[in-house]
Amino acid sequence: AQKVTQAQTEISVVEKEDVTLDCVYETRDTTYYLFWYKQPPSGELVFLIRRNSFDEQNEISGRYSWNFQKSTSSFNFTITASQVVDSAVYFCALRSNNAGNMLTFGGGTRLMVKP
Amino acid sequence: EAGVAQSPRYKIIEKRQSVAFWCNPISGHATLYWYQQILGQGPKLLIQFQNNGVVDDSQLPKDRFSAERLKGVDSTLKIQPAKLEDSAVYLCASSLDSSYNEQFFGPGTRLTVL
Numbered sequence: 141a142q143k144v145t146q147a148q149t150e151i152s153v154v155e156k157e158d159v160t161l162d163c164v165y166e167t168r169d170t171t172y173y174l175f176w177y178k179q180p181p182s183g184e185l186v187f188l189i190r191r192n193s194f195d196e197q198n199e200i201s202g203r204y205s206w207n208f209q210k211s212t213s214s215f216n217f218t219i220t221a222s223q224v225v226d227s228a229v230y231f232c233a234l235r236s237n238n239a240g241n242m243l244t245f246g247g248g249t250r251l252m253v254k255p
Numbered sequence: 256e257a258g259v260a261q262s263p264r265y266k267i268i269e270k271r272q273s274v275a276f277w278c279n280p281i282s283g284h285a286t287l288y289w290y291q292q293i294l295g296q297g298p299k300l301l302i303q304f305q306n307n308g309v310v311d312d313s314q315l316p317k318d319r320f321s322a323e324r325l326k327g328v329d330s331t332l333k334i335q336p337a338k339l340e341d342s343a344v345y346l347c348a349s350s351l352d353s354s355y356n357e358q359f360f361g362p363g364t365r366l367t368v369l
Binding site: 144175177182183184185186187190231233242243245246247248 | 258288295296297298299300303311344346348357358359360361362363365
């Protein structure tokens, strides 16, 4: 069985603050993929990043960065200098080939960035 | 490139009524997914199609839910009869194939069962 836990249900920050969204996963598979999606108020899930289980290099894309640590089964997401447009629900997800390629989502973290 | 299209965007029905949702995936995408997202939760996979065949429907409540993907393109998800707990957003997604390519999601259909 696989599981994704996002312990933070809601985070509120003031614009320009840095914020980190936590994601902890469970799987018995050695080959798997981790994802982050953004869900703005419009409701559409927007793909942000995919990492495979063999690549633990941290990644930076503009104001976004991701920290993957297999030792703690975590895949955390940091937004630097947050902006009001970052306000959304963010989902972490896990996919492994032994689970039929099914995408398992965490419960999501609602981020509110105030001006 | 056009994204995943879904209709209707909103639907309100009474319990025990029937309802159907439609999805048109991105052109050329072989794999199509239907997810149920209950308020405050992450999406849960209901069914996955590869072309017009079902790959995984283990979490589909088959006594009331059905889905088809005739001709391997558009798909329809039906609920008959609906229950109050079916109130949710139904998301359709597609991907090039069933490997590890990212899934592209449609805007969803928000269903309210009264």
